[in-house]
Amino acid sequence: MDILQRRNLRHGALVRRGRSASAGQTIMEAVIAAGIIATAVSSALTLVQASINGEKESEFGIVGTNLAREGVEVVRTIRDSNWLAGRPWDDGLEGADQDYTGIPVFSTVDNNWTMDFTPNELPEDGARVYRFTSGDAGLVGLNFQTIAPPSEAAVTNFNRLLELDPICADRTVKVSGEECGAGNDKIGIRATARVTWYSGGRRRTIAVEETLFDWR
Amino acid sequence: MKGCVRHRKIAASRGFSLMELLVVLGIFSTVVTAATDIFMMANRSQRKVFALERAQADARFTMEAIAREVRTGTFDYDYYKNNGDLLAQPGPLTDLALRDEQNKQVRFFRSDTACADQQSTPCIAVSLDGGDPAPLTPAGVRILNLRYYVSPTEDPNAFDPATGKFASDVQPHVTVLLALQTTSSDVREQSIIYLQTTIESRSYRR
Numbered sequence: 001m002d003i004l005q006r007r008n009l010r011h012g013a014l015v016r017r018g019r020s021a022s023a024g025q026t027i028m029e030a031v032i033a034a035g036i037i038a039t040a041v042s043s044a045l046t047l048v049q050a051s052i053n054g055e056k057e058s059e060f061g062i063v064g065t066n067l068a069r070e071g072v073e074v075v076r077t078i079r080d081s082n083w084l085a086g087r088p089w090d091d092g093l094e095g096a097d098q099d100y101t102g103i104p105v106f107s108t109v110d111n112n113w114t115m116d117f118t119p120n121e122l123p124e125d126g127a128r129v130y131r132f133t134s135g136d137a138g139l140v141g142l143n144f145q146t147i148a149p150p151s152e153a154a155v156t157n158f159n160r161l162l163e164l165d166p167i168c169a170d171r172t173v174k175v176s177g178e179e180c181g182a183g184n185d186k187i188g189i190r191a192t193a194r195v196t197w198y199s200g201g202r203r204r205t206i207a208v209e210e211t212l213f214d215w216r
Numbered sequence: 217m218k219g220c221v222r223h224r225k226i227a228a229s230r231g232f233s234l235m236e237l238l239v240v241l242g243i244f245s246t247v248v249t250a251a252t253d254i255f256m257m258a259n260r261s262q263r264k265v266f267a268l269e270r271a272q273a274d275a276r277f278t279m280e281a282i283a284r285e286v287r288t289g290t291f292d293y294d295y296y297k298n299n300g301d302l303l304a305q306p307g308p309l310t311d312l313a314l315r316d317e318q319n320k321q322v323r324f325f326r327s328d329t330a331c332a333d334q335q336s337t338p339c340i341a342v343s344l345d346g347g348d349p350a351p352l353t354p355a356g357v358r359i360l361n362l363r364y365y366v367s368p369t370e371d372p373n374a375f376d377p378a379t380g381k382f383a384s385d386v387q388p389h390v391t392v393l394l395a396l397q398t399t400s401s402d403v404r405e406q407s408i409i410y411l412q413t414t415i416e417s418r419s420y421r422r
Binding site: 056066136138143 | 254257264265268269275276279306307308361363365367368369372382384385386389391393395410411412413414415416422
């Protein structure tokens with residue numbers, strides 16, 4: 001190999017190295033770069049979306065807590081009104097055949113509450129909470145429960161069920177289908193209001209419990 | 217040979233072609249626009265989250281303030297009687313009149329004049345013993361809906377000697393419906409929260 005041939009070879013290698021250094025990205029490099037950018041952007045967006053979802057979740061929690069608290073207050077109101085009217089203290093707080101699960105029903109006529117013991121399970125349709133969306137302007141926005149919803153109401157994201165389990169004199173608590181029995185008086189009610197809703201594809205439930213006694 | 221080397225040097229050091237420049241500018245502006253969009257969206261979302269937090273905190277505070285007074289007080293039936301017999305009218309109220317344990321009047325009502333600022337109007341105002349109303353809902357939120365469903369409409373402690381009966385046998389209670397909206401010039405950043413609960417007076421006089 002003479003000097004000229006060697007020089008040409010060296011020159012060729014230089015040109016190849018130069019081309020390689022100044023060449024554009026390969027498709028693989030571009031895909032990886034695009035992937036990294038997409039991951040970074042989607043992470044940021046996911047974080048923001050998670051933050052918004054968390055706040056919405058928190059809102060559902062606050063609304064659900066107030067609905068549950070309302071359920072317990074309804075039981076207390078019925079017991080106290082029974083005292084005032086001279087009725088048995090637990091009148092209207094127990095369904096037929098030892099049925100202790102039901103929904104509070106609001107009367108739009110006199111703003112009073114009663115219990116309907118038809119529903120037995122929290123997820124069932126009978127335990128749904130509705131909201132007036134049209135009709136009487138004084139009722140629009142009001143949440144309520146009923147077995148037969150009127151046409152001017154829309155179903156909300158919430159279900160609510162009350163469990164009014166009797167507390168017996170021997171300090172035992174009975175559930176639906178059981179009773180305190182003879183010589184073992186019912187002295188109180190363990191009122192549990194459960195509210196459930198769907199959020200982010202998952203069912204969330206909150207429960208508020210209070211024990212109410214016949215102390216008068 | 218010398219000319220060839222000079223040509224290569226010129227080729228290596230020349231600027232971008234118009235096409236290259238246009239492509240680069242196009243890509244750059246697309247990336248910048250996308251980045252700005254994402255940043256603004258994240259920013260708006262963050263403000264939306266703050267607004268949600270704000271609405272929730274203020275709604276909880278307002279509801280708790282009302283609930284506490286209802287629990288510890290009694291309903292001011294005389295106030296309703298002397299103001300057009302409001303409880304006898306059909307429909308809910310926007311004015312909740314109570315008597316606290318010292319028999320002083322406490323009113324929670326919808327107001328257009330006692331609010332923190334124009335943007336936060338209407339608001340819920342509280343008036344103690346007939347004094348000047350003060351805003352209960354702070355600046356930054358306004359009332360969309362406030363309703364009180366009071367029961368009974370007659371004072372259960374009022375005894376009628378003629379009939380020998382009390383006016384009602386229902387323990388006083390109220391169902392409160394509250395909708396709060398955060399104030400913001402951008403509609404997309406506004407948040408609304410709807411709350412409802414029922415509270416019973418713990419006053420057992422009979």
